[in-house]
Amino acid sequence: MNWLIVDWYWPLDGWIVVAGILCAVSAALLGNFLVLRKMSLLGDAISHAVLPGLAVAFLVTGSRNSLPMFVGAVVVGILTALFTQWIRSAGNVDEGASMGVVFTTLFALGLILIVQTADRVDLDPGCVLYGAIEFTPLDVIDLWGLAVPRVIITLSIVLLINLLFVVGLFKELRIASFDPELATALGFRASIIHYLLMTLVAVTAVAAFESVGNILVVAMFVVPPAAALMITDRLGRMVVYSAIIAAVGAASGHVMAISVPAWFGFRSTSTAGMMSVSVGLLFLMAALVGPKHGVVVTWARRWLTSWRILSEDIVAFLFRQEERSTNVAADLKSICSSLMVPAWKARVALWREARRGTIIKSAEGTFRLTPAGTRKAQELVRSHRLWESYLVQELALTSDRIHDKAERLEHFTNKDLRTRLSDAVTASEDPHGSPIPPEAQ
Amino acid sequence: MINRSAFTRKIWGIAAVVLVFVATFLATIPALAEETGEATVDSDMWFRVLTLADYNTRVVVAGTGLLGLAAGLVGSFALLRRRALMGDALSHATLPGIGLAFMFATVMGWDGKSLVVLLTGAALSGVLGTLAIVGINALPRIKEDTSLGIVLSVFFGAGIAIMVVAQQMSTGHAAGLESFIYGKTASMLSRDSWLIGATGLFVSLVGLSVFKELKLLCFDEAFTQSLGYSRHLLDLVLMAMIVLVTIIGLQAVGLILMIALLVIPPAAARFWTENMERMSLVAALIGSAAAICGSAASAIFPQLPSGATIVLVCSSFFLISMFFGSRRGTVFRFFRRLALQRRVGRQHLLRALYEQQELQEERGSKLAEQAIPFNNLLKMRSWSPAQLRREIRRAVNDQEVLEFPDQTLRLTAAGMVNAKQLARDHRLWELYLITHADIAASKVDQDADMIEHVLEPATIAKLEQLLAQEELMALPPSPHPLGEAKK
Numbered sequence: 001m002n003w004l005i006v007d008w009y010w011p012l013d014g015w016i017v018v019a020g021i022l023c024a025v026s027a028a029l030l031g032n033f034l035v036l037r038k039m040s041l042l043g044d045a046i047s048h049a050v051l052p053g054l055a056v057a058f059l060v061t062g063s064r065n066s067l068p069m070f071v072g073a074v075v076v077g078i079l080t081a082l083f084t085q086w087i088r089s090a091g092n093v094d095e096g097a098s099m100g101v102v103f104t105t106l107f108a109l110g111l112i113l114i115v116q117t118a119d120r121v122d123l124d125p126g127c128v129l130y131g132a133i134e135f136t137p138l139d140v141i142d143l144w145g146l147a148v149p150r151v152i153i154t155l156s157i158v159l160l161i162n163l164l165f166v167v168g169l170f171k172e173l174r175i176a177s178f179d180p181e182l183a184t185a186l187g188f189r190a191s192i193i194h195y196l197l198m199t200l201v202a203v204t205a206v207a208a209f210e211s212v213g214n215i216l217v218v219a220m221f222v223v224p225p226a227a228a229l230m231i232t233d234r235l236g237r238m239v240v241y242s243a244i245i246a247a248v249g250a251a252s253g254h255v256m257a258i259s260v261p262a263w264f265g266f267r268s269t270s271t272a273g274m275m276s277v278s279v280g281l282l283f284l285m286a287a288l289v290g291p292k293h294g295v296v297v298t299w300a301r302r303w304l305t306s307w308r309i310l311s312e313d314i315v316a317f318l319f320r321q322e323e324r325s326t327n328v329a330a331d332l333k334s335i336c337s338s339l340m341v342p343a344w345k346a347r348v349a350l351w352r353e354a355r356r357g358t359i360i361k362s363a364e365g366t367f368r369l370t371p372a373g374t375r376k377a378q379e380l381v382r383s384h385r386l387w388e389s390y391l392v393q394e395l396a397l398t399s400d401r402i403h404d405k406a407e408r409l410e411h412f413t414n415k416d417l418r419t420r421l422s423d424a425v426t427a428s429e430d431p432h433g434s435p436i437p438p439e440a441q
Numbered sequence: 442m443i444n445r446s447a448f449t450r451k452i453w454g455i456a457a458v459v460l461v462f463v464a465t466f467l468a469t470i471p472a473l474a475e476e477t478g479e480a481t482v483d484s485d486m487w488f489r490v491l492t493l494a495d496y497n498t499r500v501v502v503a504g505t506g507l508l509g510l511a512a513g514l515v516g517s518f519a520l521l522r523r524r525a526l527m528g529d530a531l532s533h534a535t536l537p538g539i540g541l542a543f544m545f546a547t548v549m550g551w552d553g554k555s556l557v558v559l560l561t562g563a564a565l566s567g568v569l570g571t572l573a574i575v576g577i578n579a580l581p582r583i584k585e586d587t588s589l590g591i592v593l594s595v596f597f598g599a600g601i602a603i604m605v606v607a608q609q610m611s612t613g614h615a616a617g618l619e620s621f622i623y624g625k626t627a628s629m630l631s632r633d634s635w636l637i638g639a640t641g642l643f644v645s646l647v648g649l650s651v652f653k654e655l656k657l658l659c660f661d662e663a664f665t666q667s668l669g670y671s672r673h674l675l676d677l678v679l680m681a682m683i684v685l686v687t688i689i690g691l692q693a694v695g696l697i698l699m700i701a702l703l704v705i706p707p708a709a710a711r712f713w714t715e716n717m718e719r720m721s722l723v724a725a726l727i728g729s730a731a732a733i734c735g736s737a738a739s740a741i742f743p744q745l746p747s748g749a750t751i752v753l754v755c756s757s758f759f760l761i762s763m764f765f766g767s768r769r770g771t772v773f774r775f776f777r778r779l780a781l782q783r784r785v786g787r788q789h790l791l792r793a794l795y796e797q798q799e800l801q802e803e804r805g806s807k808l809a810e811q812a813i814p815f816n817n818l819l820k821m822r823s824w825s826p827a828q829l830r831r832e833i834r835r836a837v838n839d840q841e842v843l844e845f846p847d848q849t850l851r852l853t854a855a856g857m858v859n860a861k862q863l864a865r866d867h868r869l870w871e872l873y874l875i876t877h878a879d880i881a882a883s884k885v886d887q888d889a890d891m892i893e894h895v896l897e898p899a900t901i902a903k904l905e906q907l908l909a910q911e912e913l914m915a916l917p918p919s920p921h922p923l924g925e926a927k928k
Contacts, residue, residue: 035590038584038585038586038587039586040586040587041586041589041593043590044590044594087763090763090771091708091711091763092769093708093711096525097525097707097708098708100526100700100704100705101704101705101708101759104705105701105705107698107749107752108698108701108748108749108753109749112745112749112753115749215598218597219594222587222590222591223590223591223594223595230580230583261606266606266609269605270604270605272598273599273600273605275598276594276599277598277602283595287580293582
């Protein structure tokens with residue numbers, strides 16, 4: 001690590017990274033189901049809403065002991081989920097709005113409670129908002145002769161519970177997330193799974209917020225599952241990927257927190273903040289280059305297809321020209337005007353086809369198909385005319401509406417489909433009167 | 442018919458909501474009393490604030506009032522567009538802009554904490570957040586709430602990281618930047634108030650001028666596009682208004698609580714009306730009233746943070762609306778439901794009695810004169826003995842049913858007329874289902890059960906026309922065997 005960052009000190013930074021990873025993975029595991037249920041912002045809502053729980057726990061017990069605080073916060077967290085549900089059904093507003101009503105109200109109450117007791121309590125609202133993952137290694141417990149930070153133990157327990165919940169009830173969670181009615185029909189109450197999930201979300205949020213700050217857990221509830229959703233279509237893989245993304249994001253976030261400000265001459269910055277930034281960058285990466293739905297990949301796929309279609313159109317155009325009168329050859333100008341493409345695109349496509357040996361350019365600047373090109377064109381034109389005949393024959397479309405459809409379908413028709421089409425089609429000519437060419441040998 | 446248990450559960454749920462609110466309010470009172478005792482708030486102070494005697498109070502109240510107005514109006518659109526938490530995401534997204542603007546201004550040697558600098562930074566970063574939300578929404582399979590969550594957490598995380606760095610700068614104190622998070626209306630300068638008020642007014646005017654288009658967008662996206670409006674452009678206008686309201690609201694009510702002004706007044710207005718114009722009007726009124734009350738209270742009790750106070754006033758309005766709203770308020774709906782339940786119960790009883798009597802007539806003329814035993818009635822439907830007794834008591838009071846000491850019942854003359862009418866409606870609908878909807882005779886009873894209570898005279902007339910057969914104009918016989926309820 002020292003080659004990258006000067007200030008890396010394993011006994012401190014190692015524990016910080018471990019705490020970050022534990023928190024991130026616990027949140028991401030549950031987050032998958034929140035994202036699928038369109039409740040992504042619940043983590044955010046609970047993190048704000050627990051404030052009065054902390055304040056009331058303090059007012060009741062009069063101590064800053066962490067157990068009453070924890071219980072108070074978890075209770076309010078669960079109440080947030082319940083109130084959201086009730087207000088949604090009573091007011092007939094969507095999830096987001098009822099969530100907004102509940103958590104802002106609770107947060108305001110909490111803020112007033114804390115301000116009112118500020119003289120006697122040392123409950124810092126700043127701490128509530130930002131947490132302090134950097135202080136993780138300072139509070140240690142002796143565990144079998146090894147000094148382990150208390151936070152690590154708490155978060156490990158939370159992670160274990162979440163892992164057991166997600167793995168043990170995976171089937172139920174899957175059904176309840178995608179089809180609550182089916183769940184009820186299968187004999188288990190989807191609402192029980194729902195409230196169990198809400199409870200664990202509250203527990204995770206509170207445990208994480210007490211130890212590493214709530215912005216981290218809010219980010220980890222949403223961003224890694226969203227990134228995993230860009231990569232895969234399967235729920236099982238999504239859960240695994242989201243955990244991996246969360247862990248990588250947490251680890252790289254701490255490295256960034258130490259190293260990035262150093263480039264500008266500052267000391268290290270908030271680790272929790274940088275962890276959410278780094279997982280955000282991972283999401284960006286997944287959104288751009290994800291193998292299935294990534295923006296770049298989709299774009300490249302479309303780009304390649306559009307070039308393929310253009311060259312196929314050119315080949316088919318030359319075939320039709322030759323079919324009409326053998327001695328008139330097409331030049332660049334006539335190709336561009338009849339296919340409605342700019343000259344540079346047509347040139348690139350022609351060059352590509354020439355290299356493949358389907359087109360020959362003559363000295364006068366006209367283009368002709370080679371025997372290989374003729375075979376390729378014949379397949380396309382055959383597909384086109386088969387489709388036209390099929391559409392008229394089977395779907396009873398009028399002959400002026402079939403050309404556009406056939407024009408699109410011809411590029412995605414292989415030999416098998418052509419055979420089946422020709423079995424179905426009885427005519428030997430297309431509806432416009434042109435002969436359907438035989439299958440190329 | 443009516444799911445009693447779900448309904449009772451909901452009532453309990455709402456009661457729990459109230460209880461927690463009350464409990465927390467009570468918890469604040471001792472603390473409040475203590476504070477007010479120390480701060481020596483006398484009646485003079487109250488008088489000065491309530492009559493807007495001080496110039497500063499006047500300006501602050503006017504500014505936050507206009508802010509509440511604008512937020513209520515814009516929030517109505519956001520709510521109906523199912524983007525209520527947009528303000529949440531965007532208010533978090535302004536943080537990196539605030540931090541960077543402060544750092545930039547400090548490096549350039551300007552005043553890092555001037556409102557203009559910070560608001561410019563906030564606006565730029567808010568616009569960036571808006572674009573990010575639109576961009577992420579365009580990705581396949583990512584839902585709106587997820588894109589809001591991503592922008593919220595990543596931008597806020599970046600903001601925190603930047604703030605920590607900003608505090609390390611040797612020149613310029615970043616300490617005061619926190620007021621952006623909690624809000625300090627009382628200490629707001631009058632110049633800031635003017636800016637907030639003017640922007641609030643501007644946003645309200647923009648909102649009113651594109652009201653029709655935004656209303657269209659909220660209710661029928663496809664129709665909006667087919668009329669030639671750009672959906673993306675209208676969405677951007679809406680989001681731009683949210684960004685504007687949010688960044689000017691930061692100073693008055695704080696980063697996290699700004700969302701409350703955008704969400705709670707429109708959600709409360711939903712309980713009062715189903716009409717978009719009225720809803721946004723009510724939301725704007727609630728928003729400005731809450732903002733004015735909240736900032737006045739904050740001026741009287743210096744220990745109350747203005748943002749939180751404004752939000753709590755908003756929430757009180759919401760609670761009141763939730764219970765007493767004239768359109769969807771819980772109390773209103775409870776009574777409406779109770780009335781419906783009673784009507785349905787009475788109709789069930791009368792028809793059951795009539796059908797029992799009919800059954801006895803079929804069996805023999807001697808039996809026809811006899812009263813109907815309670816136990817026979819009990820078997821007609823899936824009602825509990827207690828439920829049935831309650832219905833009978835009501836019917837006896839209405840003089841539609843006579844109850845005899847030996848647990849038998851009989852319809853009075855008036856009851857007979859009504860019961861006959863009800864049985865006729867029921868059977869007309871059954872026959873309609875059989876002849877026109879091809880539903881088996883054994884299934885129609887339940888279907889007719891659902892609809893008979895809400896059949897209007899016009900519908901009955903239409904049914905009669907449809908089933909125009911001479912013998913049906915009297916009471917048609919039941920198309921299925923009468924008797925015990927299918928359980």
